Amino acid sequence: MLAHYHGQIWNGAELGRSMGVGENAVRHYLDVLSGAFMVRQLPPWFENLGKRLVKSPRIYLRDPGLLHLLLGVRNRRELLSHPKLGASWEGFALDQTIRLLDANREAFFYRTHAGAELDLLIVRGTKRYGFEFKFGDAPHTTKSMHTALEDLKLDKLFVVYPGSRRYALDSRIDVLPLENLAELAASRILS
Numbered sequence: 794m795l796a797h798y799h800g801q802i803w804n805g806a807e808l809g810r811s812m813g814v815g816e817n818a819v820r821h822y823l824d825v826l827s828g829a830f831m832v833r834q835l836p837p838w839f840e841n842l843g844k845r846l847v848k849s850p851r852i853y854l855r856d857p858g859l860l861h862l863l864l865g866v867r868n869r870r871e872l873l874s875h876p877k878l879g880a881s882w883e884g885f886a887l888d889q890t891i892r893l894l895d896a897n898r899e900a901f902f903y904r905t906h907a908g909a910e911l912d913l914l915i916v917r918g919t920k921r922y923g924f925e926f927k928f929g930d931a932p933h934t935t936k937s938m939h940t941a942l943e944d945l946k947l948d949k950l951f952v953v954y955p956g957s958r959r960y961a962l963d964s965r966i967d968v969l970p971l972e973n974l975a976e977l978a979a980s981r982i983l984s
Contacts, residue, residue: 795823795832796854796863800880802904803834803849823852831855833888838901838914838945851902853884860884882928886953886971887913890924893978909940914947915983922983923950930954934962942966951977 794808809819826832834850854860860881866872872881891900896915903923904910913924923941925932932952942950942965950966953974960968969977977983 795826795852796860796877798852799854799860799877800883801852803852831859833884833891835887835900835902835913838903838916853887855884855888857881857885879928882955883912883926886926887924889971890953890974891915893974894983895978903941903945905940905944909937909944911937911941911945911950914945917983920948920983921945923947925950925952927952927954930956932962932968934966938966 794812798804798808803823805816805819805823809816812819823832823834827834831854833853833855835853836850837848839848854863860877861872864875864877866875872878875881890913891897894915896917899916901914901916902910902912903914911923912926915922915924923938923945925938932954938950938952941947947965951969952962952966953969953971955971956968957970957972958968959970959973962968
């Protein structure tokens with residue numbers, strides 16, 4: 794069941810109902826899987842912004858191979874046509890970003906009830922860096938990105954994608970190939 798919630802906001806009551814157990818039991822199972830490093834619970838970022846914010850964690854299976862197995866994806870062709878392709882990419886790239894930037898305790902997501910969201914927020918002291926994960930070949934800016942830049946007062950927003958070219962979309966928004974994350978970590982830009 795968690796594979797179908799991959800990349801989504803945790804809703805223990807809904808999951809418990811579908812499994813025929815109480816919300817506390819489902820929460821216990823989630824905590825056990827998180828403690829075993831099988832599931833990442835990405836906490837929400839919230840501060841008094843005058844907006845209604847989501848306050849439940851986002852759930853990711855940390856092993857893409859296990860996620861694909863549980864979703865019944867048997868090969869690359871099936872994955873490329875699967876409705877969870879974007880969520881699979883997001884989970885993989887998000888996990889790699891947090892690991893490479895050594896940001897386990899500084900990693901959050903942001904979402905308002907009005908729909909503005911940011912896949913990953915890393916807070917380093919007074920600096921705030923945003924990350925969006927897009928599977929497409931030519932990412933572009935969105936209204937949600939601009940809202941996150943302003944609401945969170947981001948120093949920089951990176952759009953991570955599977956391509957090979959790094960380029961700027963805006964003075965504070967860069968498109969970054971996943972393979973360049975290690976360079977970003979080594980450059981100490983996010984210190």
